[in-house]
Amino acid sequence: MRRLPGILLTCVIVIVIAAALVLGGLRYLLPQINEYRPQIEQKLSQMTGATVRIGEISGRWQGFGPALTLRDLTVTAPDADISAEKIDLSLDIWRTLFRFQVSFRDLTFWHMTLDYKQPLSSDGSSIETGDAMSGLWLERFDNFDLRDSEIRFLTPSGDPATLLVSRLSWLNQSKRHRAQGEVSLSSVNNPRGWLQVRLDLRDVNGLLDEGTVYLQADDIDMTPWFSRWLRDNTGLNKAGFSLAGWMTVEKGAITRGLVRLNSGEADWLVGKDTHTLEVQDLLVQMRRQGEGWLFNIPDLLNLKTDGQQWPEGSLSLLYIPPSAKYGGNPHLRIRANDIELARLSSIVPTFSFLTNDIVKAWQEREPSGLIRDFALDITPAAPENLELDVSWQDVSWKALEELPSVSHFSGVLRGGQARGILRFALDDSVLDYRPMFTAPLAVSESRGQVQWNNTGGNFSLWSDNLDLQSGALRVNGNFRYQHDKDRPPSLGILGGVTLTDAGEAWRYFPVPLMGKFLSEYLTQALIAGKAENATVIFQGNPADFPFRKNEGQFQIWVPLRDATFKYDQEWPALINMDADLNFHNQGLWISAQEAKLGEATARNLKADIPDFMVERLYIQSDIEGKGESLGKYFDQTPMKSSIGNTLEQLKIGGEVKGDLKLEIPLNFNEMVRATGHVNLKNNDIDVVPLGSTLKGVSGQFRFDNGDLESDRITAHWFGQPLNIRFTTKENPSDFAVNIDLDGNWQMKGIDGVPAVIKQHVTGSFPWTGEVNIALPQKGEMSYTVDLEGQTGKLTSSTLPAVRRWAAESGTLNVHASGTENTLKAGGTVGKSFSVLTDWRLGDILTLNGAAIVPGTKVPEKVTPDVISIALPPISGEEWVGALAVAGQNHQQPASLKLPGNIDISAPYADFAGQRWNQVKLRIHPQENGWLLSSDSQELRGDVRIPASGSWQASIDYLYYNPESIQNALPESQRNQTTKTDYRVGSWPAVTLRCEACWVSGLNIGTVNAKVWPENDSLVLDAATVKNSASELTLSGRWDAGLAPLSHFKGQFKGPVFDNMAAYFGVLVPITGSPFTVDFDLSWRDVPWSPDVATLNGIISTSLGKGAIERMGGGNAGKLLRLVSFDALLRKLQLDFTDTFSNDFVFDSIRGKGVIKDGILNTTDTRVDGLMADISFSGSVYLVERRIDMSVVVTPELSATVGVATAFVVNPIAGAAVFVASKVLGPLWSKISVIRYHLSGSLEEPKIDEVLRQLKETRE
Template sequence: MTPVAYLLRGLLMLVAALLALIAVALLVLRLSFSQADSLIPKVESLLETHIGAPVSIEHLSLSLERNDLVLRLEGLTASTDQAPLLTLPSAYLRLDTWASLKAFAPIFSDARISELDVHLYQLDDGSWGWPDPATLPLLFAQEPSVDLNRIDRWTALVLKQRLWLRDSQLTLHGREQTLALNAPRLLLGGSDELARFEGTVNILDADTPADQRALPALIVQAEMQPGPGGPSDFSAAVQLELQLDHLVALGDVFRADHMPYIEQAGGSVRLWGEWFGGRLDRVRAGVGIPQLTLRQQEQFAVLRDIQASGEWERDGDGGEAWLSGDAKSVEWAQPDNVSEGPALPRHWYLTHQPGRWALRTSAFELASLTAWREYAFLPESLTRVLQTLSPSGQVKGIALGQRDGHWGVDVALNDVSVEPWQQAPGGGPLDAWVQARDRRGRVTFSSDGDSQLNFPGVFAEPMALRHARGMVEWVYDGPNTMVSGRELDIDWNGAEITGGFGLINGQGRGQFGLNIDFANVDAIATPLPQWLPVKVLDEGLLEWLSNDVGGVVPSGSLRLGLPIGENRSGNPPTVALALDIEQGFLPIGEGWPMIEDVAGRLSFKGQTLSARVDRAQSLGVQARDGEVTLEDDHLAVDGELASSAASMIDFIQAIPEVDTLFLSDVRASGEVDGDLQLTLELDEPDTLALDITARPSLSRLSHAAFAQAPLTDIGGELNWQQRGERFALLGNAQGRLLDGPVRADFDVPESGISLGGVVDTGELFTLAGVDRQRTNTLLNGRADWNGHIRLEPSIWLGFQSDLVGVESRLPAPFNKSRGTPWPLEIEGDVESGALHARLGEVVEARLRLGDAVDGAVAIGRAATLPEVPPGGGLALQANLARLNVLDWQRALAPIAEGGSQRDGPPEIPRFDTPVSLMLDTPCLSANQRCLGALSLSAQLADQALDARVGGDIVSGRVAYQPALERPLDITVASLDADRLVGLSLGSESAPAPDSWLAAVETSPPEVFSAPAWLGDVPNGRLRLAEVSLHDHRIGPLTAYWQTGERRFALSPVGLTLGELSLTGELFWQDHQTRADIAVRGGDLGTALEELGQPVPMTSRVTRANASLEWLGAPWQVDLARATGELDTDIRDGRFLSMNSPSAKLVGLLNFDNLLRRLRLDFTDITGEGMAFDRLKGSATVAGGRLTLREPLQIEAPAATLRFNGHVNLLQRELDQHLGVTLPVSQTLPIAALAVGAPVAGAALFVADQLFGETLNRATTLHFRVQGPWTSPRVTLKGP
């Protein structure tokens, strides 16, 4: 045999031996499989060792089918005494030997499992497993990591299996609920070209009967195709559809304590996965949820119409994912002041690589992250911030992730607000950039709008910011927390705040520090306590600072150290405050005036407040170079003062608990310099010690009681001392009073004020409002005087002067030479109003001034004070040896001319107290002539006057009763007018008219209108019994008057003159006067005789009427300017004198001249004058003309005269037609007349010679009378 054959034969024998060996091994293996039941105890023991719980197996068999190993298992159970763990009624497993060896992993070509039931229990720590002592043979990581290679290996291994799982379930035993995940059928099968996996999973409650199956909660479908490199290079597609209807029950079972409850859920989730080359390459997801309701304690979140889609793509050993979704509406319990924004991000982006991952989202509401922070996968540095600060606002974007086990978070925030924590500040809204790394973080924030910053243990209220920026960093080191703020730049109510803060806290102890600088702080518009760390200041100091303290702080600083927690006891806060102040104001004490316009520096350190005052003022009192300290409620003030006098008085008056009422009536102008020292215990006002040294330079100082006598040009030095409620004013001053020097020494309240000086009488008149130039001729000169003012117990003053140097030229008894002493003493008590004055032996007054004046005044001989009326009142008594009315009139005329003139009637002085007046003089004189004695007594009470006059000149009574219809009643019993005739009130004599009737010829004055004050004149009555004039008696006269505004009515008026009675009325309104007069009686001559006038005619009967109106006042009557009507009817009279002024006035014709012009003389026929039977006529007056309405007819025995025409009253000319009817006829010859009546005959003869044939032709002659009244031209017109 060849070597090759031997070699081939050997190989065949070796193969045969190997096959025989294999056959023997298989035989032995088959024999051992047939004995598998004997292995059950060992298998049970092995499993018990691994799971820690008893295991029982009813049947176990192993066999070979072809080359595959087949395992049959029945009745496998595992349980503890408390609960079952695992139940497997039957299982058939066929292992593909060659595929398993090739894959180096078990691959079953046929696996059938029925009614598998696995029980899992929720343990105390929230994880799922088996109760002790059993151990779940699977590792469930609480935070599984993503390993794509591992997912790929398991996916490839699973897809190589051929599995059929029937009616199996996973029972979950939660703490409160039991739930079963039931799989009716799971099938994994196919061929070498294509493998499929499909199945469904139902969710059943423990109470659901087995025969009632719910709709599938999960449907899984998968396909796999081997790749070019074999099964390991496969491609696969997986689709999962999850129905969320059962998500509520499933969520209740798996929900941890910090997770929300799923109250309502629905919709579905679909996932698509793709593998290429044996690797997971892409995953897509779609979500559609009509409504999802979550609840966490009292918070609810309701999301409706949720639509989302996402995709994951592989990137090397990692991948990246996108998710976009939104809910049509989100309703949830939001914190206050949540900004508008989505509750959840709408866009998500995730990247991951081995050892690192990162997630970024779009904008969402920060409050949702705060509210559901426990459900998010976040680092401790961020979750603790969310838990302690409870932020709210808008997340513009967030990026978080891990790298090599280290966390990193970056967040952009908008309008974020946070709550204070411990002493760390809170506030917002702000824009912020947050960076967190593991347990430390940083926030960079800024705000250009209104926001707040709250230091809860420092400032009283949150800081209202207009602008803010800065940085806050924090570090969590186990239980310890460190927070620091730096680079703070804040606009707080217009103030610029810079600096930082720091906080260290741990194990219940800590420290907070604040270091900030101020600039441009306005503590005027905003109260000072809102700017200061009021929560760490002393209560007493805080109370003082809260009492209207403020100003403007251009710059300042605050350094604060505040212990926290247990560290606070025995460790008080430390505060250092320094402020530069302008326009500041602060109180001195309760009730004291404010110190204002303060400029200086204020500092507070160690519970001591101190201030350097460069300048300040209080009620106008200026202070400079001052120091103010406040320590332990002890206030001390020291500085220099400068003030106006008025401001100094206001300041002293404003001091509380001090009676400075007397200063309320003091007025001053000028300047005061001085010094001030003040100390005060704020809790004890009685400890006040105040010293004000004043050096006045005043231009004027006055008291309301002596306002017309001010002090001027005042200098000196005064010192105000205040000790509690006690005070004193010491010092001296000099000045001028009433244009004379004056000095004053002050010792108030002990001695009062001593005064002395010189007074000028001209200044006294000026003080009374009278021009001194008009009084120099009456009283002039200068005199020394002394005075004293006592302020306690009430204001009292005294004044003395001998008036040497003063000359008086007043009528007696007030005349005095310059060198004669004339003691003047005045004493008065301002509070009681008591006043006593005495001038030599001439005047004495003792009065009590107030709301009413009581007392007595005596003038004249001995100046003995009268008795004060029993009911109180004012008694005036004057007893003068001689009262020269004209001398007093001439003496006082300059004063009256210089005084103000009142447009109106004299008023009765108004007194609130009864007044009695007594005047008695034996000689009322005028022009060195004694007119007689005069006595006057008057009583004025309740504005009613009752005055009685008696004497040689006049006697009568004047009564005034305001309540009556005619308040004023004047009664004159007698008036001796002869004693008054010839008196002249002026120094120059003027020629008097021949009689009072001649005075009517004078030119009328300017027209007067009725004044408005007529309405103030009371209505009244005048009764005049008789007037003695030229040894005749006139009267009686009775007149009533009524007044109104610009109206005066005298109605009725009645006067008796001789045998005539005159009645009528007169009205004066505005600028017009109207008079209606009626004369009735007998002899007209008796009336003229009573008036002392020549009698031009006599009569038996007199009747006359006149109705006239004229411009002006009643006394401006003038026929030349009047309008009206006149009529007269006089009978049986006689003209006695033709040239008297009465004839001119009554007849308006000069009969004497007229008859002379006619060359008629009837004296031989009429005897004394011309007799007439009747004189009758009527006329109108208008336009300055008197026009006869009908002929004025004089019927006389000798002739009858008839006048027609008018009289020009302005030119005083006549234009009349005269008709004279003579008592002759052709049957009566002149000779007969001459025999029977020689005188008449002679007259007729003369007439015959004068008129010749004219007289023979007619008995009535007509004449034209023209020309002036005094010399008219008479021309014969014919018969």
């Protein structure tokens, strides 16, 4: 390629000189010059080193000289090929000779084709020309023209292009060179538009070193002029512009230029996105500055990128070629202002000097914002000398790799690698620095200044005041990083932190620095809270963090207040906690005076992670709170199945204190270990399986996860002291609780035992017990209860039966088992009783059934809805008091439901002085009450027991015989009495009707009565006993206290005395006499067993007209002997035999007796007989069974003394009425008054006649 101008010049010179030499012969030879064409070609080829072919040479002589025409000229060289269809050459021979320089009158190249075989470089200097070429075109040719010619070459993009020269006229005048023409650039099939070219240059120093070049183009296609890299990386579609340009050449170099892009548009593809660049009247200035070039675009407002207009900014670039100042390297200085980064995003790929990685990074970050001022001085080969001064506003970009995203970022950066300063501001910015931070940071405001210094191999980076406000976080502090030559780096940080919501703290954890596990743990643990004036300290080599050998210091001290700290996902959070968090080197220490565990309180709390690498959290704290609160707390923990269920079955009331230690593996692959103690002091514990409450519980138990163990715990159960020891065991399938109990209870202090029982039963009751509870992971809870007690120390001073039972029973054994819904309890009371009960548990405690049997064999089952009580024989009335006490009316709680039927049976029971055989009772419910039925041998009937009001007793059959119990007893036990406390105050009111009542073998008839308790008394009102012969009305009161008193009054009457006696099976001598007996009596004992010594009262007797028949044997005689009058009558019979031989008729018998302390006194008892009147006075000592009485007999004129005397024997009962008629007959008419004195015992009375007064004497 370098030899091509020489070849052309040689060809022309040779032809011209040859033509000149033969000038004279030319005139004749020129027409035949074509015949010498081979010689000419050979000569030209030898001279140029290229292959020269000429198709035809024609010549002629003109007046100015020769004129030649060359056709089909081809020159083949290694670098380029030349061909010309025709060359017109006219030599001005005269001017040539005159000027001694070849002067062409005409030199025109037609259809010349110049084909370069290698591409032009990006600077257009791939085709080099030497001085020969320059001399040929600029000096040898004074002028030439190119017509319809082509210059072919490869563009920098690699595409073939052709420079079409429509016309070009070149004029060389001495040192001035001018040209004008029209050219066009086109690719293979695409014309690129025409370019108007004008130039005016001067040759001062042998070069074109002075002048001006002007270019103008309309809609020229610039695509071929972009490099291959640009095209391949942008997918350039078109680039058409209309422009005008000027270049000024001074001293052989371009010194300045101006390009004005009137209009134009380019579009290209980046990926699948199409981008456009629009230009409208854009001015580009350039000028040489020193050895470099300054490019300047004063106004960017006329640019549009993707339809978006650029701000009114400017851009300047100074290129300084390699120089000694910059180490022989080129240097760049860039100045810009008001550059919108978003507008650059689409054109950055078009910058050929940027690497693909830079372009990709720019595109992925999508920067936006405004560069206010930009100044960069850089030597690409020595970037360490970079100097930068830039200010920006509201800059944003997306995160990529380690560079975080940012928005609304404003600041100023001044300096270079050696030193500099950065001042920045963030306002309402979002900083996305993942994975350093878990989530983007919403920065509401941040201000700061960072400086650096890097000289002499010593680098330092520091800031004296950094301030950041992001949501709940406020940070203010400074740092300094120092890395001196030959010394390890050192980082110092001192900052203050304020956190208004600890629940947002996870946003600000630097995950790579803290470690993933710690940041994740604290993210889950910190739920709420706030911290003011927290302190951050870091001092040391960052490579040594976390300073396990204490070669540095890292500490964050956080006074966290009102915090919620969820230290484990399966454990409830600590709330209302004021804690100090101390991050120190590789560990974390947390301390708090108080925190809330639900409703419980934790005090002196410490939570430590001694080593983040070990990944274990240790928590210890004192705990206090209500027992219910602790139960709720453990119910929310993994210990619900152990401690939680235990506290659910043992509900603790009152304040509880203890301590808790937790060892929590933070890798969450191991179980949490919980240990601690629980201290009880005067607490109440509801034992749910037993439905009972322990009071005043004091002691301690400890736990290790689900295993619990207690020391000796003291409590009060049912008001009595109790010792408790318990253990628990967490088994694979269930959680087992074992409780040992023991106590020595005083009967008088046992709560729940009725006061009346405690009044009568005293002593102590030592016992032991064991409770085993199984709480399965699935299914129902189950438990067993075993109790053993000693009854030998129980006694009763008022209830001999209880005293004897306690002494004989010895041991009480109870065994119970059940679930949450059922309970079976049974046991033995010594050798006396065995019991089995079946319960259904729930809000209402239901007794399904119960069985009580004599002996030691526990019943195997119960009858549903029945309480079956089989009692042993109840001997003696001593049990009556106990049964009365037990049977007092205790109100049944609404939460308790008992069976509907109660069956009671016993071989016999002694009560009210009688033995009741084959006792069978059934109690079953009815509407609004109960029905008690008896089908016993001596008692058949029903008692209706309403919910309120008096009982209604309807007795079909009653047999009462007080002598039966004496007959059934051994001889040694007969007539023994026991004092019984009946406690009738608890007895119900009863309305009684008995259809067939038998007393001592006598059918007394129908009985109606009303009985009701009044305090500790039993009141009888308007009772009646009716039969065909008599009627008894009775009222009374029985005070059944410690000093019982019976008081009754009433009336006994009948129409015929002897009929009444006969009804009751007694034959009496009184006939045909109506009778009335009124009485008002009281005594110190039960009603059915009077204490004669305490008998007091009044008896009034009135018999109507009747007769006393002759006395005989049988029951009448027995009655007389009972009252000791039979001896008196025998005495009268001996004296007055004739008088007592017939019946004694009387009109009336009236008398009144007063009984005082068992002594009957009478003064006005009188018999008004037909034969005599009898009156008596004196006393009968009922306890001593003796008599002291005076009798006065006053005969009528025809009366018999014996009849009157008989009434002295028994004026009250009317006995001995048949004796007098046989004794005193002959003497009776002579006597006016006879006095007797009765004394002695009732069985052997002594009768003395005191006075016998005759009528004559009396007269």
